[in-house]
Amino acid sequence: MSRYLIIGSGLIGRLTAWRLLEDGHHVSILSRDDKQGTDSAGFVAASMVAAATEAISAEPMVKTVGLRSYALWPQWLRQLPEPVFYRDHGTLVVAHAGDESEMARYQRRASHMLEDSDFRLLEGDALSEREPELADNFRQAMWFEQESCLDNRQLYRQLGELLQAHCDWQQTGDIAELNQAEIDRLCQQYLRCRADQFDEVIDCRGNGGKANLSDLRSVRGEVIRVQAPEVNFKHAVRLLHPRYPFYLAPRPGNEYVLGATVIESDDRSAVTVRSGLELMSALYSLHKGFAEARIIEMTAHCRPGLPDNMPTIRRTDWGYIVNGFYRHGYLFGPAVVEDLTQLLAGKPEQVHFGVLYEL
Ligand SMILES: Cc1cc2nc3c(=O)[nH]c(=O)nc-3n(C[C@H](O)[C@H](O)[C@H](O)COP(=O)(O)OP(=O)(O)OC[C@H]3O[C@@H](n4cnc5c(N)ncnc54)[C@H](O)[C@@H]3O)c2cc1C
Numbered sequence: 001m002s003r004y005l006i007i008g009s010g011l012i013g014r015l016t017a018w019r020l021l022e023d024g025h026h027v028s029i030l031s032r033d034d035k036q037g038t039d040s041a042g043f044v045a046a047s048m049v050a051a052a053t054e055a056i057s058a059e060p061m062v063k064t065v066g067l068r069s070y071a072l073w074p075q076w077l078r079q080l081p082e083p084v085f086y087r088d089h090g091t092l093v094v095a096h097a098g099d100e101s102e103m104a105r106y107q108r109r110a111s112h113m114l115e116d117s118d119f120r121l122l123e124g125d126a127l128s129e130r131e132p133e134l135a136d137n138f139r140q141a142m143w144f145e146q147e148s149c150l151d152n153r154q155l156y157r158q159l160g161e162l163l164q165a166h167c168d169w170q171q172t173g174d175i176a177e178l179n180q181a182e183i184d185r186l187c188q189q190y191l192r193c194r195a196d197q198f199d200e201v202i203d204c205r206g207n208g209g210k211a212n213l214s215d216l217r218s219v220r221g222e223v224i225r226v227q228a229p230e231v232n233f234k235h236a237v238r239l240l241h242p243r244y245p246f247y248l249a250p251r252p253g254n255e256y257v258l259g260a261t262v263i264e265s266d267d268r269s270a271v272t273v274r275s276g277l278e279l280m281s282a283l284y285s286l287h288k289g290f291a292e293a294r295i296i297e298m299t300a301h302c303r304p305g306l307p308d309n310m311p312t313i314r315r316t317d318w319g320y321i322v323n324g325f326y327r328h329g330y331l332f333g334p335a336v337v338e339d340l341t342q343l344l345a346g347k348p349e350q351v352h353f354g355v356l357y358e359l
Helices: 011-022 051-055 060-077 097-113 124-130 152-166 180-191 206-212 273-286 288-292 329-344
Strands: 003-007 026-031 091-094 120-123 140-144 148-150 168-171 200-203 217-227 236-239 246-251 255-259 294-305 312-315 320-323
Touching: 003 011, 003 180, 011 026, 011 152, 011 320, 011 329, 026 152, 026 180, 051 060, 051 091, 060 148, 060 329, 091 097, 097 140, 120 124, 124 140, 148 152, 168 180, 206 294, 206 320, 217 273, 236 273, 246 273, 255 273, 273 288, 312 329, 320 329
Parallel strands: 003 026, 003 200, 026 168, 091 236, 200 320
Antiparallel strands: 091 140, 120 140, 217 255, 217 294, 236 246, 246 255, 312 320
């Protein structure tokens, strides 16, 4: 059994702590966040696990890493005490009649970036069978079967309870630059122990880790949650649009998360009128039943991104930094955390995506 100190209790901190506990280790957590995780990007996220549709506008490695997480999510979720809402029907990509050129461009890019088996074109009856309420408004859709989404709030709640029961978890102030002296101070102040009592320190502070990662930037994203009793979509949906990307991720009880803007900024203030209007007009254009939907929440947060928008595990003289998940914490999280636990177990040969890491 080893002893680990994790700093940050957002998505990656929670997943890392959980997997290390599952492997039989002792875990302590220090974070400025509350136990619900409301300060974390992962709490706001749409939590789609969309390997292929994300890879279309990125690089092939996105799909490779994403498919590893896609395989791990159902296995991991089964290990939790209660079920977490997990939708595994895939993603449907549509465009309005006036935006057919966008659809054609997207199809060309998909054919260039992906395998033929990654998607299918659905028309007429095939679309009606798959997502009847979408077929009223759209003639065709591209279906990306190997994509899923989950209820991040259910996941956070369960991991929060589990970690609270089994970890020494302290809420701190804002932890600035991490170095051995600061880790020593934190251990003494919050955990009443010496830093050298931990085998490794793992920094999972997302946007808050910039002082230790000079190339980390924040990318603002705005999302809206609605409850729409008249809409029954089973799939995640992406609507192609010439100016702004739009997606919709289902939640239990006819709730949907719609998003998300992509703005190079560390501004976490409330959603702007313009973004709200764009997101909600796109929503209404998908299905008229959204007219009577209730707006439950409008939130902005920032994604922590490195220059290549890929995640990293970096070795430092005081521990590991695990960061840079950008818009892909759910897509990359399990794959990278699995690699991290292999590294910590002294099994570098079992690591899948070593090319991403600086060890
Ligand atoms: C609008 C939006 C939509 C998204 N949708 C998706 C999606 O559909 N699919 C997907 O895969 N990803 C999505 N993401 C991305 C995903 O949420 C992030 O990649 C992921 O949350 C990053 O995890 P993290 O643990 O590194 O950071 P976070 O989840 O932000 O957690 C960081 C934690 O560290 C704590 N912390 C920060 N600074 C300090 C400090 N100085 N001292 C102490 N504690 C600190 C914070 O309080 C927080 O608990 C989305 C993000 C946004 C903003």
